[in-house]
Amino acid sequence: MAEMTDRVSVDLTNCDREPIHIPGQIQPHGVLLVLHAPDLNIIQVSNNTQELMGRPPEALLGTPLSDLLNEPQTQQIQQCLTEDFESVNPLNLSIACPDRAIEFDGIVHRWDGVVMLELEPRANSGSPNFFDFYYQVKEPITRIQKAPTLLDLCQVVVKEIRRITGFERVMVYQFDTEGAGTVIAEDTDQETPYLGLRYPPSDIPKQARQLYTLNWLRLIPDAYYQPVALIPDYNPLTDRPLDLSLAVLRSVSPLHLEYLHNMGVTASMSVSLMQDQKLWGLIACHHSSPKYMPYHIRTVCEFIGQVMSAELANKESSEDGEYKRQLKSLQTQVVETLSQSNYFLDGVEQLNTQLLHLVNATGAVVCSGDRRVYVGDTPTEAEIDILLDWIKSRLDQSIFETRSLPKQYPAAESFKAIASGVLALEISRIHHNYILWFRPEVLQTVNWGGNPNKPVEVLDDGGLRMSPRKSFQLWRETVQGCALPWKPCELEAVVELRSLIVGIVLRQAEDLAAMNYELKRSNEELDSFAYIASHDLKEPLRGIHNYANFLMEDYAETLTTDGVSKLETLVRLTQRMENLINSLLHFSRLGRTELMCQSVNLDQLVQQVIATLTMARPHIEVEFRIPRPLPNIGCDRAQTNELFANLISNAIKYNDKPEKWVEIGFLTREGTEHPTFYIRDNGIGIPQEHQQKIFQIFRRLHGRDEFGGGTGAGLTIVRKVVERHGGRIWIESILTQGTTFYFTLAAEAVI
Amino acid sequence: MTSNLAVSNRRMPPLLVVEDSNEDFEALQRLLARLPLTIPIQRCINGDQALACLYRTGAYEDHQLPRPGLIMLDLNLPGTDGREVLRRIKQEKMLKEIPIVIFTTSSNPQDIEDCYQYGVNSYIIKPINFAQLKRDVQVIVDYWFVVTTLPSDLED
Numbered sequence: 019m020a021e022m023t024d025r026v027s028v029d030l031t032n033c034d035r036e037p038i039h040i041p042g043q044i045q046p047h048g049v050l051l052v053l054h055a056p057d058l059n060i061i062q063v064s065n066n067t068q069e070l071m072g073r074p075p076e077a078l079l080g081t082p083l084s085d086l087l088n089e090p091q092t093q094q095i096q097q098c099l100t101e102d103f104e105s106v107n108p109l110n111l112s113i114a115c116p117d118r119a120i121e122f123d124g125i126v127h128r129w130d131g132v133v134m135l136e137l138e139p140r141a142n143s144g145s146p147n148f149f150d151f152y153y154q155v156k157e158p159i160t161r162i163q164k165a166p167t168l169l170d171l172c173q174v175v176v177k178e179i180r181r182i183t184g185f186e187r188v189m190v191y192q193f194d195t196e197g198a199g200t201v202i203a204e205d206t207d208q209e210t211p212y213l214g215l216r217y218p219p220s221d222i223p224k225q226a227r228q229l230y231t232l233n234w235l236r237l238i239p240d241a242y243y244q245p246v247a248l249i250p251d252y253n254p255l256t257d258r259p260l261d262l263s264l265a266v267l268r269s270v271s272p273l274h275l276e277y278l279h280n281m282g283v284t285a286s287m288s289v290s291l292m293q294d295q296k297l298w299g300l301i302a303c304h305h306s307s308p309k310y311m312p313y314h315i316r317t318v319c320e321f322i323g324q325v326m327s328a329e330l331a332n333k334e335s336s337e338d339g340e341y342k343r344q345l346k347s348l349q350t351q352v353v354e355t356l357s358q359s360n361y362f363l364d365g366v367e368q369l370n371t372q373l374l375h376l377v378n379a380t381g382a383v384v385c386s387g388d389r390r391v392y393v394g395d396t397p398t399e400a401e402i403d404i405l406l407d408w409i410k411s412r413l414d415q416s417i418f419e420t421r422s423l424p425k426q427y428p429a430a431e432s433f434k435a436i437a438s439g440v441l442a443l444e445i446s447r448i449h450h451n452y453i454l455w456f457r458p459e460v461l462q463t464v465n466w467g468g469n470p471n472k473p474v475e476v477l478d479d480g481g482l483r484m485s486p487r488k489s490f491q492l493w494r495e496t497v498q499g500c501a502l503p504w505k506p507c508e509l510e511a512v513v514e515l516r517s518l519i520v521g522i523v524l525r526q527a528e529d530l531a532a533m534n535y536e537l538k539r540s541n542e543e544l545d546s547f548a549y550i551a552s553h554d555l556k557e558p559l560r561g562i563h564n565y566a567n568f569l570m571e572d573y574a575e576t577l578t579t580d581g582v583s584k585l586e587t588l589v590r591l592t593q594r595m596e597n598l599i600n601s602l603l604h605f606s607r608l609g610r611t612e613l614m615c616q617s618v619n620l621d622q623l624v625q626q627v628i629a630t631l632t633m634a635r636p637h638i639e640v641e642f643r644i645p646r647p648l649p650n651i652g653c654d655r656a657q658t659n660e661l662f663a664n665l666i667s668n669a670i671k672y673n674d675k676p677e678k679w680v681e682i683g684f685l686t687r688e689g690t691e692h693p694t695f696y697i698r699d700n701g702i703g704i705p706q707e708h709q710q711k712i713f714q715i716f717r718r719l720h721g722r723d724e725f726g727g728g729t730g731a732g733l734t735i736v737r738k739v740v741e742r743h744g745g746r747i748w749i750e751s752i753l754t755q756g757t758t759f760y761f762t763l764a765a766e767a768v769i
Numbered sequence: 770m771t772s773n774l775a776v777s778n779r780r781m782p783p784l785l786v787v788e789d790s791n792e793d794f795e796a797l798q799r800l801l802a803r804l805p806l807t808i809p810i811q812r813c814i815n816g817d818q819a820l821a822c823l824y825r826t827g828a829y830e831d832h833q834l835p836r837p838g839l840i841m842l843d844l845n846l847p848g849t850d851g852r853e854v855l856r857r858i859k860q861e862k863m864l865k866e867i868p869i870v871i872f873t874t875s876s877n878p879q880d881i882e883d884c885y886q887y888g889v890n891s892y893i894i895k896p897i898n899f900a901q902l903k904r905d906v907q908v909i910v911d912y913w914f915v916v917t918t919l920p921s922d923l924e925d
Contacts, residue, residue, distance in 0.1 A: 553845075556874045560897045561792035567899035568799070589899070596897045603876070 036271055038225055040259040043245035043269035045238065047310060048138040049122075050248070050267055051078070051086075052260065055099055055133050058083040058092065061254050062132075064267075066246045070139060072115040075249045083135070086113055095126055099133070108313050111137065123313035130261035132253065138267075141312060154182060154318045159325055168333040172203030175301060175326050179319055180205045183311060185287065185303035187212070192299040195503070197222075199299070201467075215467035221277070231297050232263055234290045235320045238270055240308035241278040241286065245269045285309035287316070289323035293330045301326075338507055345511045348376050353518045362451065362523050366391050376515070377441055377508040379455035387450050395436040396456055404429065406452060409442045416516055418442040419509060421457070424499035431499070434459045439501025443512050445519050449527070457501035464495045541609075548606035552599045559599070563592040598716065601731035605715065608738050613654045620648035620662075620695075623655070624682055627662045631670065640670050643681040649693060653743055653763050661739040664732040665697045665759050671725045672757075673701035692745075692764040703753040712749075713737045736761075781914060782838030783809035787819040787854065788872075789846050793895070797841075800906040806914060811837065816849030820857060823864055837867055839913045844873040844880060852883060859888040866920050868913055 044050050049070050052062035059082050063075045084092045091111060109124030122137040158178035165171035172190040180188040187206035191199040197219030204213040222230075230236070246269075253260040262268040278286060285305035291298045301323055311319075352369055359365035366373065366384045373382045374394050381394035383402055390399060397405065408427055409418045419441045423430040430437060439457030566588045574582065621644075628642050662682075669680040679700055684693040704712060704719070711717050715734040736759075740747045745762035784801075788794045794812060801810065811834065813819040819842070821827040822834075840858070844851035851871065858864045868890040873880070876894050884892050893909070896902050 553874060556895075556897065557790055557793070560874070560895060561790070563897050564792065564796040564899060564902070568796075592897060600876075607877070 036223070036225070036273065037259075038271045039229060039263040039268070040261055041245070041269040041271070042251060042259050043247050044262070044265065044267040045240075045269055046243050046246045047239050048136050048267045050265065051083070051135040051137065052248075052253070053083055053133040053135060054255070055128070056096070058096065058133065062248055062250060062260065064246045065249050070137070071113055071120060072117065079249065087111060095133070095135070098126075099128070108317070113137070125266055125313070127264050129264045130253065131255055132260070134265055136265060136267050138313060141310075151314065151318060155321055155325075158182075158322050162322070162325055162329055165329075165333070168330070168337060169202060171326065171329060171333050173205075175322060176203045176205040179289075179301055179303065179322065182318055183287065183303060183315060185285075185305050185309065187304040189213075189302045189304075190291070190299060191217070191302055193297060197227075202299075212467060214465050216464050217467050226271075226274075227297050229263060230288070230290045230300065231292065231295070233266070234292075234323060235266075235316055236286075236288045237266065237311055237316060238275075238278070238286045239310040241270075241275050241284050242308075282306055287311055287319070289319050290327075291323060291330065292327045293334075298327070298330055334506075338505065341505075342507050345376065345507060348372060349511055349515055349518075352376060352515065353522070356519060356522050357525075360526065360529070362386055362445075362519070362526060363389055363391055365522075369393075373453075374455070377455050377504065377512060378457075379439075379441070380458055381436060381456035383454045383456075385450060385452040385454070394456075395458070396454075397433040397437050401429075401433060402454065405440075406442075406454070409440070409454075410444075413442070413444050415513075416444040417509065417513065419504050421503045422500045434499045438499050439504065441504050441509070441512065443516055445516060446523055449523065451519075451523060457504075459499060460502055462497045462500060464497050466495055545606050545609045548602055549610065552602040552606065555599050556596065559592055559595055563589060563596075566592070597729050598731075601729040601735075602715075605731055605735055605738065608657065608735060608742070613657070613742055615652050615654055617650050618653050618655045618658060619650050620658070623659055624648055624662055624666075627659060627666055631663065631667055635670070638670060639678065640673075641677070641679040643679055643683075645681065645683045648682070648684060648695070651693070651763060654739075657739045657742070658763070661736050661761075662697075664736045668732060669697055669699035669701060669757070671728070672720075673699055675700050692762055694760055694762050696758050696760045698756060698758040700756040703755055704749065704751040704757055705753050706751075709749055709751060713747075781806060781808045782835055782919075783811050784910075784914075785811045785813065785819065785822065785837035785840045787813045787816065787840065787842045787846065787851065789814050789843065793843075796902065797906060800903055801910065804907065804910055806910060808838075808910065808914060816846045816851065816854040819854050820849065823858065823867075838919060839909075840867055840869045841872045841909070842869055844871060844875050844884075852880075852887070855884060855889055856887050868917070868919070870909060870913070 044064050046066055046069075048064075049067055050062075050064040051060055053059065054061045059080065060078050061080075063078050065075055067073050067075045067078055078086075083095070087095075091109065094109065107125050107127075109122075109126060111122040111124040112119050113122060121140040123140055125136045125138075127134055158174070161174045161178065162171055165174050176188040176190055179185070187204065187208055189201045189206075189212060190203040192202045193199050199217045199219075199221065201212045201215050204211060206212075248260060252258055278284070281304070283304045284307050287303040289301040291300060301319070352372060355368050355372075356362065356365035359368065363384065363386045366386075370393055373384070374380065379394070381392075381396040383393075383396050384391040385402075385406065390402070396402065405427070412418050419439075420426060421439045423438055423440050424434045430440075436458050437456040438459040441455040441457075443453045445451035445453065566585050570577075570582060570585050577585070624644070632638075632640075666680060666682065670678065677700075681698040682696075683698075684695045686693050708719055712719065713733050713736075716730040718728075718730040737747055740761045740763065743763040745764055747759065747761035749757060749759050751757040786794060786797060788797070798810065801808065811822065813822055819840075822829045822832075823836075825832060842851045842854060846854070851873065855869060855871070858867065858869060865888065870891040870893060871884050871889050872893050872895060874895050881892050891909075893905060896905065
């Protein structure tokens with residue numbers, strides 16, 4: 019393991035940090051002149067001016083450019099100082115040297131505070147005209163545009179570039195999301211094909227990639243060249259090494275040269291392929307002997323690269339055309355189903371396998387709050403909970419995707435067979451709405467162009483140095499813990515789906531809020547209805563009662579005993595009805611009065627309740643058990659008093675044992691600060707099938723006069739008190755053995 | 770006994786009953802009639818009528834009725850209800866000395882609280898129990914017409 023770590027650090031030191039943009043040297047096939055703007059005096063030159071233009075560098079330094087170039091050429095450069103150099107490049111320059119005039123291709127650009135002029139001697143006289151260029155590009159462009167698929171396009175390009183340049187091998191590399199490159203097209207006359215080989219991301223370090231995006235073309239005519247130094251060493255204006263990022267002649271990293279040597283390549287040229295401002299790939303050209311490409315050929319290649327780059331998006335978007343249409347129609351169905359259901363998860367349950375088809379997954383989990391819906395093959399609930407937490411911090415624009423979960427999340431090793439690939443979508447953080455899709459592990463054989471793990475050399479001083487790999491022999495690796503990658507069109511479909519679902523979820527939340535409001539209002543109306551109705555019922559009831567009494571008083575003599583007894587029954591019934599109305603009134607008032615929450619000493623409260631109850635029933639012997647003093651809690655004193663009074667009096671009433679007891683206590687549970695209270699008795703118990711009914715108003719389980727009677731509103735009032743405090747109440751009961759009522763008086767925290 | 774007799778010979782100020790229920794009024798009348806005191810009873814069936822009666826306006830303009838010695842007032846009345854009648858009487862300098870007993874079905878704590886805030890003299894919930902009703906009526910009359918001494922101007 020320690021060795022591994024070292025290797026990583028060497029990798030970083032040697033490659034990713036090498037300052038390849040300021041090598042302080044150039045390749046020898048041209049001359050670099052560094053000019054001070056705006057007077058265009060030469061302030062730095064490459065140390066090969068003598069060889070290429072017959073003038074020693076010292077003679078050039080400090081002189082104006084106009085000494086070298088004629089007036090129109092100098093003016094041309096001068097004019098574009100404030101404008102675009104692209105419009106003048108390449109400059110067709112003729113420089114008067116001591117013995118003759120030499121033709122150069124000049125490329126001028128501005129960077130790092132100076133103007134750089136690169137001059138490459140033109141091999142044959144006479145510059146190619148526009149029509150030469152046109153004929154060279156016309157055919158390749160037509161073929162590029164006609165290519166039906168991306169691979170055909172690449173194949174056309176490698177053929178055309180090889181035809182134009184004459185390189186021994188021309189390839190198209192495509193980079194994947196991890197930065198590894200794969201040869202997807204090749205045209206060569208060499209024996210060993212490189213087609214299908216894969217190169218690790220470290221073969222092209224990060225800063226090299228950056229330069230590839232700045233400079234679309236890179237030429238190394240001879241990998242065995244002697245670099246040419248700049249005179250003076252540093253940019254005299256900044257006193258730092260000159261930034262050669264945009265310089266065509268920039269000297270190559272020794273590591274890269276070694277890499278080329280190992281590969282048997284002497285000349286190389288690469289053209290960047292860009293898509294969405296990102297490096298998509300490269301057209302790479304190799305030659306086993308030195309090979310120089312004149313500027314106009316390079317321009318043709320660069321132009322082809324640009325046209326190909328533009329075509330990439332077209333070709334990629336037309337790939338999977340049928341699949342995309344299917345996704346689109348599936349997406350429509352999904353949205354339709356979801357929007358027709360009242361709750362997001364209900365809709366998801368109906369979707370079932372459609373949810374999988376949407377991104378070609380084999381498993382999916384939809385999370386909404388604490389609820390989960392599982393479709394297909396998924397990890398277990400516990401595994402998903404932890405995974406989801408891990409993913410939440412890694413979401414990028416509500417999306418997380420990987421094809422190799424175990425690499426980033428080692429816990430996934432145990433379920434990689436079903437979930438090596440994960441695509442997660444956050445729909446709402448507030449409502450905890452997430453969709454996770456899974457793809458199984460697919461064992462893949464990757465053909466590497468040599469062992470991708472770079473060898474480490476131990477240096478004489480004991481230090482470590484990573485050398486570029488030496489072998490480019492086919493090296494096969496079986497890749498584990500990887501699923502098929504999520505396609506861009508699948509990700510797009512999911513992103514689009516998200517915005518549609520968000521709309522649906524929002525609407526459903528609004529509907530729910532409106533329903534809640536309605537419900538609250540109708541509840542209030544019902545409360546007020548019950549109050550008024552029961553109130554108004556009392557008046558006729560009183561009339562019936564009084565008139566029955568009038569009858570008995572006024573006509574007692576004329577009535578038979580039977581008649582009097584019937585009137586007595588009438589009076590008794592009015593009294594029972596009054597009791598019911600009073601209970602109803604009381605119950606409805608309970609919902610209408612404000613809760614007056616304060617800190618209440620429940621221990622005292624219960625003692626008082628017991629005292630009152632035993633006073634009312636002095637003949638009943640009950641043992642009250644209170645295992646530990648009840649706590650102080652915040653609640654409405656009067657209502658809580660009633661709650662305990664009702665439950666304790668029930669516990670006393672519904673008991674036929676010779677030795678009755680009632681236990682009043684509380685439990686504290688982990689994760690919640692609110693105690694759960696209980697009132698337990700050894701009474702008659704409640705049959706399982708009736709346990710849900712006991713809380714319904716006026717719902718009685720026993721005869722009217724059994725167990726001391728009652729209106730049947732007590733437990734309804736109890737539940738109302740509990741619910742008004744935000745708590746809940748439930749029971750456990752065994753018939754003939756006893757009942758325990760549990761309740762809380764505060765909302766439990768949502769976990 | 771003697772005092773009772775003495776009282777019975779006295780001319781009693783009338784009792785004003787504000788009650789919309791005929792049945793309740795009949796019960797009340799029946800029980801009052803059995804009492805040894807002879808008390809003139811004036812009935813109004815709603816709040817507006819009660820106020821007209823007290824202010825001697827409208828139909829009561831020409832009535833020469835003495836001012837009532839007690840008002841038994843129901844709360845839930847059609848039109849101007851008992852709460853408003855109570856409030857108006859207790860705000861009126863000439864009337865607020867007349868004792869008012871609320872005699873109502875409402876056991877709402879809010880009603881009870883409000884009535885005492887307005888200055889009611891007593892609040893009694895109508896019972897549904899004939900014996901209790903009998904007892905309540907007797908106590909009310911005894912208390913307000915026998916036990917209590919009212920300002921003299923009420924009795925003239």
